[in-house]
Amino acid sequence: MRTMSKRVTRRELAAALGAAAGMLGDAEAQETRPESDEAVAQRGLKRSHDALQAFKLPVETEPAFVFKA
Amino acid sequence: MAHVPDDVYFAPVSELSERLKKREFSSLELTRAFCDRLEKLGPRYNALALTLREQAVRQADQADDDLKRERYRSPLLGVPYAVKDLLAVAKHPTTWGARPYVAQVFPEDAEVVKRLKKAGAILIGKLGMVELAGGGGYNTPAASLQGPGLNPWDRSRWAGGSSSGSGSAVAAGLAPFALGSETSGSILTPSAFCGVTGLRPTYGLVSRVGAMALSWTLDKIGPMGRSAEDCARVLQVISGGDSDDPGSAGKRFYYVPQFAPKLNELKVAYAPGDFAEWADPATRGAFEQALNVVKGLGVKLVESKLPDFPYGAAVGTIVNAEGASAFEDLIRSGQVDQLADKRQVAGLKASLELPAVDYLRAMRIRRLIQQALRKMFYDVDVILTPARNNVAPKANEPLDRSLAVGTGSAGAGAAPSGGPPPVQGFRQMIAAGNLAGIPALSLPCGLVDGLPVALSVAGPAFSENTLVALGVAFQTQTDWHRRRPPA
Numbered sequence: 001m002r003t004m005s006k007r008v009t010r011r012e013l014a015a016a017l018g019a020a021a022g023m024l025g026d027a028e029a030q031e032t033r034p035e036s037d038e039a040v041a042q043r044g045l046k047r048s049h050d051a052l053q054a055f056k057l058p059v060e061t062e063p064a065f066v067f068k069a
Numbered sequence: 070m071a072h073v074p075d076d077v078y079f080a081p082v083s084e085l086s087e088r089l090k091k092r093e094f095s096s097l098e099l100t101r102a103f104c105d106r107l108e109k110l111g112p113r114y115n116a117l118a119l120t121l122r123e124q125a126v127r128q129a130d131q132a133d134d135d136l137k138r139e140r141y142r143s144p145l146l147g148v149p150y151a152v153k154d155l156l157a158v159a160k161h162p163t164t165w166g167a168r169p170y171v172a173q174v175f176p177e178d179a180e181v182v183k184r185l186k187k188a189g190a191i192l193i194g195k196l197g198m199v200e201l202a203g204g205g206g207y208n209t210p211a212a213s214l215q216g217p218g219l220n221p222w223d224r225s226r227w228a229g230g231s232s233s234g235s236g237s238a239v240a241a242g243l244a245p246f247a248l249g250s251e252t253s254g255s256i257l258t259p260s261a262f263c264g265v266t267g268l269r270p271t272y273g274l275v276s277r278v279g280a281m282a283l284s285w286t287l288d289k290i291g292p293m294g295r296s297a298e299d300c301a302r303v304l305q306v307i308s309g310g311d312s313d314d315p316g317s318a319g320k321r322f323y324y325v326p327q328f329a330p331k332l333n334e335l336k337v338a339y340a341p342g343d344f345a346e347w348a349d350p351a352t353r354g355a356f357e358q359a360l361n362v363v364k365g366l367g368v369k370l371v372e373s374k375l376p377d378f379p380y381g382a383a384v385g386t387i388v389n390a391e392g393a394s395a396f397e398d399l400i401r402s403g404q405v406d407q408l409a410d411k412r413q414v415a416g417l418k419a420s421l422e423l424p425a426v427d428y429l430r431a432m433r434i435r436r437l438i439q440q441a442l443r444k445m446f447y448d449v450d451v452i453l454t455p456a457r458n459n460v461a462p463k464a465n466e467p468l469d470r471s472l473a474v475g476t477g478s479a480g481a482g483a484a485p486s487g488g489p490p491p492v493q494g495f496r497q498m499i500a501a502g503n504l505a506g507i508p509a510l511s512l513p514c515g516l517v518d519g520l521p522v523a524l525s526v527a528g529p530a531f532s533e534n535t536l537v538a539l540g541v542a543f544q545t546q547t548d549w550h551r552r553r554p555p556a
Contacts, residue, residue, distance in 0.1 A: 037208075037415035044206060045389065045419055051382035052430045063432035064439060064504075065286060 073102040078242030079553055082148055082299045085245055089136055089147045096136060096147030100129035100191050103149040107194050107243040114224070114241060115215040116234035118154040119161060119195040125149065128191045135189060144302050146189030151244040153235050154195040155202060156290070157279040158182060165281045166213050166231075167200035168407040169399060179279025180314070181248060181290055181307045188306040193244060196234025200408050202252060203231045204283045204392035205416030206385075210464045212410035217464040220263060221554040222520050226461040229259030235293045236263035240554055246294035246303055250280060252287045253384050253503040257525055260293055260511040261456035264521030266540065266550055267293040268300035271530045272506030273318030275304070276311035284391040285316060286432075287384070287503055296550050297510060297540025298324075304533060322533050329538030330450065332366050337526075337539075338373035338449040340494025347496050349459040352522050355515030356455055359524050359547075362514075363453060366542050371449060374493065376441045380500035383431040383438065387504075390428035393420035435504045442505040446529040451539060453526055454495040456511040460520035502527045510536040513549040521549070 035043075073094045077085060089096055104122045111117025132147035157163045157175035164170045177183075182192060197215035199207055210217035210227040218233025220226040221241035228237040232249030236259030239247050249256045251269045260267025268291045275290045282288060292303035301324040310319035344356040364370060399405050400417050408414050445452075462471030495501075502509050509527040516522070524543070528536050544550050 037412045038419065040208075040412060041206070041415040041419040044385070044416070045423060048379075048382040048385050048389075048431075049424075049427055051379040052386060052427060052434065055379050055434055057430065057433055057437075061433040061436055063429050064435040065432060 073098050077102065078106060079295070079551070080245070081295045082145065082245055082302055085148050086144050086146065090141070092136075096129040096132040096191065097126065099147065100125050100149050100193060103244060104193050107151065107238065110241055111194070111238065111243055114219040114221055114228065114234075114237040115213065115217060116197050116228075116237045116241070116243065117194060118164065118166070118197050118215060118234065121158065121161065121192055121194050125191050125193045128186065132189050132191060143188035143190075143306055145185065145306055147191065148245055149191045149193045150185065150246050150248070151194045151196050151235070151238055152182065152192065152248040153198050153232050153250055155198055155250055155281040156182060156195075156248060158192065158195060161195070163195070164214055165201055166198040166215075168214060168409070169404040171214070175279065177279060180276040180311055182279070184307050184309070190306070196238050196247060198234055199231035200410065200413065201392075201396065202250065202255060202281065202283045203413065204388065204396065205408075205410075205413035205420070206389075207410040208412035208467050208469055209410055210468065212408070212413055214409075218259070219464055220461045220520070222264060222461070225464060226520060227262065227464045229262035229461060231255040232259045232293065236260055236265060236267075239263065239265040239293050239295065242553070246292055246299055248290060248307070249293045250288060250290045251503065252284050252388060254499045256289075256291050256293060257456050257499060257509060257511045261523035261525075262461035262521065264513045264516075264523070264549065264552065264554070265293050266296050266300055266513065266544075267291065267511040268297070268304060268533070268536075269502075269509045270304060270308065270322070270533060271318065271508045273316050274308045274320060274322055274531070274533075276309070276314045276317060278311055278313045282395045284388045284395075286391065287387060296544055297512065297537045300510070301533070301537040320531060324537065325534060326538060326541065329534050332368050332539070332542055335368040335451060335535070335539065336449045337363065337368045337370050337451045337453050338445070338495075339370055339453040340374050341372060343454050343458075343494040343496060347458050347494065348455050352455070352459060352515075352517050355517050355522050356524075359514035362543060362546050363524070365546065366539070368539070373445070373449065373452075375495050375497060375501055376445070378434060378438050378441070378501070380438070380497040380504065383434050384500040384504055386423070386427055386431035387435065389416070389420040390423050390431075393417060393423065397421065438501060439505045442501065442507065443529065450532070450535060451526050451528045452495055452498060453524060454498045456523035456525035458496075460517050460522060498525065498527060506530060508533050508536055510540050512540050512543055513552070514543075514547065515549060516552065
């Protein structure tokens with residue numbers, strides 16, 4: 001099996017650790033701060049929108065109600 | 070005054086009717102006994118919205134007069150019942166379970182109440198419900214004026230929604246039957262969780278005049294009772310055309326068991342995975358036994374599945390759009406903030422911005438769903454599923470933790486977070502059945518750790534007699550519908 005080696009500079013290491021620490025902080029904050037009701041509602045609408053869009057709808061399909069004069 | 074024995078509280082309508090005819094007790098005595106019980110025990114389950122004792126006593130007097138003269142107006146003559154507080158009762162508050170409507174009073178009874186009055190049934194009270202029938206997507210059982218609907222089988226559990234009080238009142242023997250309503254799951258869910266029999270009629274079979282509108286193209290009113298036969302007797306009275314209801318099918322239901330199809334000619338579709346994999350592991354044994362009972366009835370079971378459609382997204386979008394329109398004034402006035410469930414407030418507000426094209430796309434997909442189910446019913450007569458795949462959740466837990474509650478209904482089959490689930494078996498049958506406007510019957514089929522589980526049978530539009538025939542046959546072989554919760 002071939003292995004790859006790359007020398008990491010101290011500056012790169014510090015940047016990587018900083019980014020990881022930042023991500024960890026974000027994740028902790030997300031865990032402790034529950035999503036707002038407004039955000040949940042918006043996310044629900046978006047999810048429904050996406051699911052409806054993903055469905056291939058034949059162009060000739062009429063809605064499931066009929067107007068009668 | 071004759072003594073009203075305790076066994077009446079759990080007796081089916083047919084038995085109460087016979088005993089009234091035999092003068093074992095009068096309708097007045099029966100009515101007073103049920104009023105006492107409803108007023109005493111109703112608050113225990115947060116089930117009582119309003120007692121109607123005074124008018125009930127007057128109606129019972131008239132019923133006794135008819136019974137004396139052998140003027141049998143219907144099998145419901147002299148029999149008490151209660152209704153979800155979504156139905157208008159003239160000159161009494163109709164709150165729709167929601168704080169902004171505590172002072173709302175209508176001048177006339179809802180059409181179904183009028184029809185039951187004409188049939189001689191005695192209205193004893195109004196029952197708790199999820200506020201606005203859950204139109205904005207509620208996330209807590211406490212989303213109600215009365216507080217969380219508590220389950221008579223275990224008061225730490227939820228009664229289900231949105232017809233919570235109707236489910237718990239019938240289960241606890243506070244009324245022989247009750248009326249509930251369903252937009253997407255609100256009859257079937259509390260019936261299943263409370264261990265009562267619930268019948269969601271075909272869309273348009275029962276007038277909704279005088280009922281709160283949440284979704285004009287989805288709302289149905291139906292009976293919840295002790296047995297399939299009781300539900301059929303009630304449906305016969307409340308069904309029928311109504312020119313004041315634009316959704317009315319102009320048809321009536323007649324309970325004709327003599328003309329029901331023979332069971333050995335019935336083709337019943339089911340998906341084994343619904344019972345063996347989807348159902349909560351604790352419930353699988355009960356469902357398996359129930360499935361064996363159905364097999365033993367002589368029906369022909371065939372494996373099948375729902376066609377692939379975004380059921381949850383379609384029903385959620387339709388309820389959101391129609392609900393936001395129905396409650397637009399409430400939302401824009403800011404009074405919506407008085408609702409108990411903040412998730413529901415946010416859902417209603419967000420739905421005001423829902424694009425018309427999304428609603429129309431959902432309604433176009435709904436047309437295809439309706440056609441696909443109609444086609445499916447060329448090959449099979451009935452679809453059999455677990456009514457819910459779990460027992461009643463805890464009453465003090467958020468529902469997004471204990472159930473995948475779709476927007477606008479309890480258990481619309483909408484997707485839990487993480488995207489739409491693949492359609493497998495008949496797992497999204499509640500959403501599919503409501504989108505197609507077809508009837509369904511929930512039948513208690515077991516107890517798991519002391520909590521009820523239920524089967525659901527659904528059929529094509531106006532196939533209520535077939536569903537009831539299957540329900541009666543199942544209930545002849547089992548006694549789950551006769552079980553009582555602990556005192």
